[in-house]
Amino acid sequence: MRILKSAAAAVFLSFAVAAPVAMVPVNMATASTAEASRVLIDRMGADILKIYKDKEITKQEKANAFAKLFEAHFDLNPVARFVLGRYWRVATPDEKAEFTKQFHSYIVKTYSARMGSYSGQEFEVVGARDLGKREAIVKSEVRSPDGRIFKVDWRLLTRDGKTRVTDLIIEGVSLAVTHRSEFAAVINRGGGKVATLIEQLKTQNAK
Secondary structure (H helix, E strand, O other): OOOOOHHHHHHHHHHHHOOOOOOOOOOOOOOOHHHHHHHHHHHHHHHHHHHHHOOOOOHHHHHHHHHHHHHHHEOHHHHHHHHHOOHHHHOOHHHHHHHHHHHHHHHHHHHHHHOOOOOOOEEEEEEEEEOOOOEEEEEEEEEOOOOOEEEEEEEEEEEOOEEEEEEEEEOOEEHHHHHHHHHHHHHHHOOOOHHHHHHHHHHHHHO
């Protein structure tokens, strides 16, 4: 199950060298969703930079710290339902609960481990816009050492007073949609059984 593409890896690695951003103070109670979302992405970059530069902690401790930030800023429950697609409707309550748990662990483990490395990427937020009262897109660019530039959009949702990331769109390709397609292929190969995907995620998470 090849879920993490090279461009996606570049996005997460970029945070390790994200330059501290001089942020204009924002009143989060009155800020638009776009303003609040941009501040969140800026702060994530600063927080991850701080972890990366800490020479007193091990690589595993850095990965654990990244995982905590990931869990705090990414809203994976609605994403889990989306990526399971039509199979969400046929999954049993136990399968839904177990898939959500394994999907959450898989995403956090995979991306936090990737963020523990660094290969010279640079990251910059270049804009933000509202998609409605509760959703926004934050636009950013990731520059690799060889000069390539990846355009990355962060989709964020504000609910219950919290603004969190729900999707990444890299060069026009949604990671949530990509996961949905790949997971569907795994389930189809397993005879349409959601349990097949759950077991494969468990195997990945146990590594």
